[in-house]
Amino acid sequence: MAEGTMVGAFATTEPDASSDLRPQSVQTVAVRHGDTWGLNGRKRWISNSPVAGFVVTLARTDDRLSMFIVDTSLPGVRGGEPDQKMGNRGKLTADVWFEDVELTNDSLLGGEPGHGLRHALATLTLGRIGIAAAGVGMAQAAFDHAVAHLSTREAFGRKLAANQHWQFLMAERATEIENARSLYLKAALRRDDGEVFPEPEASMAKFYGSRLAVDMVRDAVQAFGGLGFARELSADGTPGPVEAIYRDSKIGEIYEGTNEVLKWVIARGIFGKEITG
Secondary structure (H helix, E strand, O other): OOOOOOOEEEEOOEOOEOOOOOOOOOOOEEEEEOOEEEEEEEEEEEEOHHHOOEEEEEEEEOOEEEEEEEEOOOOOEEEOOOOOOOOOOOOOEEEEEEEEEEEEHHHEOOOOOOOHHHHHHHHHHHHHHHHHHHHHHHHHHHHHHHHHHHHHOEEOOEEHHHOHHHHHHHHHHHHHHHHHHHHHHHHHHHHHOOOOOOOOHHHHHHHHHHHHHHHHHHHHHHHHOHHHHOOEOOOOOOEOOOHHHHHHHHHHHOOOOOHHHHHHHHHHHHHOHHHHO
């Protein structure tokens, strides 16, 4: 992977189990047969899976969860066609099926069963920091496009930015972008210092940054008017400056833990698991 000669994938989500990663909810099952394991199940929305050489797969083993490194060339491993998504089209996602896939003990991540949930949550936490950073990047891009347009476009004899509505709104968005940037950097620095679960900053950064991206680019679409809604003008080929960012931003509120689940994670840290569940 480091050399770029092989692509990997990470599979936790299933058709009926996404944010709910309790053992009883995960239907992909690995059963031990002596020195081997038999893997059966189905995963959904698996990034890179159409081109992956291996899939790190979360499976139920007895009453706990384990992670297996599954070579996609093994008999019984089958990948689906890439999903057709509203946005984020540069990332290939698809279903993956496992039908009586035989795995050796070497395929068990960590060497011992039962630690899969910790592996999954550590990976998801790292992913949330990345999504937070991406959210800030999209928000900043939409902000910059909007500022340039509001500073040059005229209506009723003056620049759009002369209207107090846009001045106050963009002042708020500028402040929010700086807050979101500080949050994800704090989470990233804690992760770099060796903290596997830099909470609550990772969850805060992800839900705040991804929500801000959607809010900011929606404002940018409004600022551009019809051009903000357009992918391209047929008259002269002018590209729409922000519609792709709008489509791409929404998934940030959904994947690697929905924002509603992340607020629950933060609330657990405030009130304790015995109250929040």
